[in-house]
Amino acid sequence: MMIIRTGIDMVDLSVLRRRVERSENDLLAAFLTQQELESVGGRIDRAGTRWAAKEATMKALGWGLDKLDPHQIEVHSDDGEAPQLRLHGDAGKRAAVLGLTQWTLSVSHTDNEAIASVVAIGEVHD
Template structure:
């Protein structure tokens, strides 16, 4: 493929309509990239994934006990995990995945600022508080979805944040209103 035809897609690390931070691309910034950037438009997605060994969570819990639980998990998360290490590991993995989707790692975001709760259906959902909420708002994330799977040895999780530009949201709202009007006719 000719270098002029290649596209480099940009990660979601900024608000819609804001310039891409030059530091993201290393010491040479955007100028040092091998291809031109393809600006994201309309709907953008931020994804994070994590996998953790259940034994690692068990070992930390055995060493630090309640102190570990209170530092990392909210009271509701502890209750909903029902003392099962695989469930705690799943929540831990979700929190790591959320941080990856937010583009922060664990810097500047507290463990308890991300709360993984199960809805009545059993489906996991997430509530963001504090700096995690501020970061999601800064990125313009309109929705967050998470999923996790627990096995005897591993827990895996994925987090997906959705950023819809105001223009795209308006277009989608217009389509929805048009579709609703067609249904009523």
């Protein structure tokens, strides 16, 4: 039987910007992988889309920050390519348990908000 799980999340960029400034960027390092930090290049809109993508992925997995380290969900994008999700550690294991094998990610932002939508597809094996 085919299964589909979804997640969506929106981030208020002004709130994220204030939190990042107060933490002197420690917040971003706690939430983004080194590759993501390099890809973001200090842009809060890009950081916000990755933050939203991780939260949306957690929703699709049915787990939150209490069970997953955000570094286990990585948003990867090559120049000009659509962003892709890479799941590591417990996030990858949870996806396998749920039978999720294919992921799509869509992100967008305005000056004020970032949003991400995740769709996961798989099959349940009895």
